[in-house]
Amino acid sequence: MIDRKTDALINDLSADAAPVKRLATPLMRAFATLAGLALFGLVAILLLPHADPLAMRGAGGEMQAGIELVAALLTGTLAVIAAFHVAIPGRSRGWLAVPLPALALWLGLSGLGCWRDIVRSGTSGWELGHSMDCLVFIVTASLVLGVPLAWRLSRAAPIDPLPVAALGGLGIAALSAFLLQFFHPFAVTFLDLAVHVVAVLIVMALASLLRRPMLRPA
């Protein structure tokens, strides 16, 4: 039994069955987007003045900082890939958990570094280093990188935009934090870490609030 109005709707819709451009797989679209963002980041690193090149620090043997950096990059990459998957109807909610181990590693290592900092230099670990600069950097970079990411994600017109926006926000904030390391003095204080976390949360909250205009859900 088919309701008459439903039947009429089916007729209308099938009369309007114009060919559509099929989306590529979420993984392909995520990689293409990440490649674009990487190119943008590379240009930013080359053009913007940065006092303290990464290579020198790596040579200085800051192993843990290196892992931390990789963890941030991994968090951002996985979160962006997950966002592209969650934007498609019927894909697993398991994708929501995919960036979490990398996120835990990233925040854990930063926390450990800060703890050592506190032990070494006492209460000076609580000083607000270049924190505000970092916060502004992460939020600004996220806004700049977030626009093309949101545009790419909106192609799927995600029916449930909140998890897509949250994952996209996490991804873009983590990638911005990764980018920040190229412009950032390495000795982070405890508050610096807190500020990074706050910056990530701000970006995720902004992304969630802006999900409707940015992602244009169906």
Next chain:
Amino acid sequence: MGPFEVTFSAWEMDLTEAGGDTGEESWGDLLAAAQCGDGNAYRRLLTAATPFIRALARRRVHADDVVEDVVQEVLLTVHRVRHTYEPGRPVEPWLAAITSRRSIDALRRSSRVGARELHNPVAYETFAAPAANNIEASESAKTLARLMEELPPRQKEALELTKLREMSLAEASAASGQSVSSLKVNVHRAIKRLRVEAGKDQLE
């Protein structure tokens, strides 16, 4: 299919139970053809999938008219996001996710309406037509009419003429042939009797 592709949550657990793709024509093929602009395939897909969508919607939404609204919204959403279907993958989880979303939207909408609007047909009628629907008054008028029928004829006549038709005692006397004093007595007795009977009636 990666490790995270096992998508079924509890309510989607058995999509075949809701009458999924039964195999005459693969829904995946129809949808893939529809993406290329085949209106016929699209119509066959939507017609075949509508009972499935309706069955899934019914698991969340219970009012029949709302279920049909959800079905139509799902069809519209399918139309808008049909480019997100990836050929080769099963259509059911894709449709189920869209149906789930639209059902939740409908439930939210109805709970919003429920929180702000009050459905009380009796209250509505009472305020709209005060003269017509004072239920208690019409009940007591009926009771009174019944009690009056049970009065002795002379008492009833006296009461009718003097109280209901509002005649003076002289007019009533002329109309009924009862003397003025017997009219007075009969009216008095009638009212007393009605009072007693009505009191009994209320106690019952």
